[in-house]
Amino acid sequence: MMERDMAANRQPAEAFGQEMAELRQEAGAHLLAPWASAGKIGTAALDMIGDGEGIYVTDEAGRRLIDGPAGMWCVNLGHRNRELTQAMADQAMALDYNSPWYTSSAPAVELAGRLAGHAPGDLSHVFFTTGGSSAVETALRFMFFYNNVKGRPEKKMIVTRDRAYHGSTYLAGSLNGRPRDQDWMDSETGRVIRLSCPDPFRRPAGMSVEAFTDGLIEEFRAAIERHGAEKIGAFVAEPVLASGGVVVPPEGYLKRMQALCRQNDILFISDEVVTGFGRLGSVFASGEVFGIEPDMITFAKGVTSGYFPLGGAMISARLLEDLRASNHPEAAFAHGLTYSSHPIGCAVAQKTLDILEGGLLDEVKEKAVYFQTALKRLEDHALVGEVRGMGLMACIECVAEKAGRTPLKLDLEVGKRIDRHCQERGLLVRPLIQMCVMSPPLTITTDQIDRMVEILDASIRATMDDLTRDGLWRG
Template identity: 70%
Template sequence: MAAVRETGSGGANAGIPENAVEIARRHLVQPWPVAGSVGAEARALIDDGEGVYITDGDGKRLIDGPAGMWCTNLGHRREELARVMYEQAMQLSYNTPWYTMNAPAAELARRIAAAAPGELSHVFFTTGGSSAVETALRFMQFYNNVRGRPDKKLILSRGGAYHGSTYLAASLNGRPRDRDWMDGTDDLVVKLSSPDPFRRPKGLDVNAFANLLVEEFRDRIAAIGADKIGAFVGEPVQASGGVIVPPDGYLQRIREICRENDILYISDEVVTAFGRLGHVFASGDVFGLDPDMITFAKGVTSGYFPLGGVVISERLLEELRRSNHPDAMFAHGLTYTSHPIGCALALKNLDILEDEVLAHAREVAPYFQTRLKTLEDLPLVGEVRGLGLMACVDCVADRESKNPLQLDKAVGARIDAHCHELGLLVRPLINMCVMSPPLIITHEQIDTMVAILREGISRTMEDLRREGLWQG
């Protein structure tokens, strides 16, 4: 059937159909759908954005609580970012990375290497976070093949982790429901416990819990054999797993064990890099780590263009160059690797972050965390946790058991619906609400965000009591 084209009212949306919601139900497959509605659903239409605000299809103005998907770090409608994209497109819109290169990619690699900790000195650019993690893992496999260790390929990951949607990266995921209906390379992945202090075993303080995690790590390596394990992949803060901030010193101890056993430490900073924790990279500046590789995406362009990458240690590259297989090829690449528009945009984004925003993010983060922490006086809230400008409101059936609500797993979606009506977009994760606003958010906007979230949770408590789903 021929498509019917309906023109919008003008401006940036000129030529966009006015009945986009109905068209989406007929033709658009959304990410993470359920089988009962796949290809037949329409989600909230977002029509406009400016600063920390977005406007939905009904004209309602909302604070962008999740900053898109942890990514609109500089906010919406930054003219200087849009201008860079235009100017670069008019100069060079694309070049093949297989046998040519462009100047913005080379300069961006230099800038990123300068900001990275330790010996991290070279960058491979990808199209996003999933492809960044996939690239790091494939590089680990290539590295061990060239070094004559074809069996050293197992990957250590953790419960609560989220590392992407491509096949190998998704195999590392450890969140509830991620793998219920999806396949993965289970023979390559070894899962460890989540470093979640809130749900640590009863009777353990946080230090004892950290010791338990470290001993589990050592025991698993001993049982499997270090000669079989190629890499450990970990988010400094487990983002989509519920903003899990690990115990102090835990990551540094894991890093040392990896070094002792010649296991590559891959720090997944797809969320935490480029200002979310107040620095370009959190691994070194926040956690005191010097990983073998760092993966990044999202905030590198503030969501204005799909770009990601892997920062690789000079040591690994030197070992490859010194190997007995100089013709061994890292047969991996993407059509849009080192895209000139994305790299030019990222350079301007980095300028603004370093000149204006990182210091503001570090200044406003304690206020953000303190104000959100006040929500713990609500009976439905088990814990508010976070670091920098990322936080999670964890709702529980009761604080003694710390169990998520079992009778209504969509409690986060209920809170989001109320907050949407009140002027705030929330990211619901089953029984949790994740907040990670643009880094430019002000104290006053934080106050408004927290007030709306409080009212949204309060209305949800009333709903649950009325429906007999919760007695708190």
């Protein structure tokens, strides 16, 4: 591969295009991409990204694009952040790795203490993992272990929700409830109880939000009565359902769900893999934004701004005290990962916290109002049923008919159509069938937000023209 001048952030267009074409061909021959379809698996190659800087990435055509999804909800501090890259280099030269089975390191110990200071309630301990899936898997395995030690081996069922996303490992992936997630993949079914999605936009016609919320709570109560509280170990919930379409639950919903968990000795696991580390203006949103004190919080992504694989599960001190007081002091939590507490990841996470605590969290709270207000104007389009979001995350949901919120045919994949038009104009969004989601780097400016909205506006118009021309939509 030819050497590239990273400082210039650009090769001559012809050379850059040639390099990307060669890489695409090599990827199709050797690299298996996530979510590959059987008909193309082992041959398909994804679009290439050449480099990134700030809120921008450069694609294989040499176009400079606003990174609307911030990678995968994770590049919160933007691309080529020199403070983060220097923290990586400095730690690698000091201590690149240590075995978490037999030793610890200063970055891991210091980071654990800082995270405990930000976590709500008595979440004072953290088990570090390599990402979000392993963080959720860790929390669930801890729940199993906890109930085994407590002499309740039958208390293992897990409550999840429609349109949830909790990861790609077997047990975490079994909790997912998005369209198509389980179509061709095996999953755990005997332990999983699935509730309705708390999406106010999709509530029954004529029903108030208050009545909708009451129904969600009663659905959970009925599930507890049906299965028995003695069988249910945990309720796992994203405070905002991210990959399910940035679903913001009704006000008070999470508090009421937590109250039911407490009444029935069910652990509440708040999955903050997306909502943590500044996305909603707080390090952890559970307490500061939603007023809940979970028994565990899982996190990843923004903890290192995507610069190094790291995740974790914050665990209540009360649960650990229960274990220490049990009649089974010999019981081992036989769970660990080679890269748990990785010193480089922990050092990058500490620098991430330095930047967030240095004023960026307050900036996000201010920019979030501007971001949500600017995007809301896109609801003027006939194709757009709702623009919703919180903090610096948002979703545009498209509909076949606006007044009745009539869903579009899924095979139209309108989100992909909008994304293609956006890329032509300088923006990446994340398409989710009939939706587009955005979670730009927290460093985005109001002028850049305006540019995002301009591109989305033009791209939605172009998509409506395409659908109308092809006889697929009547507006």
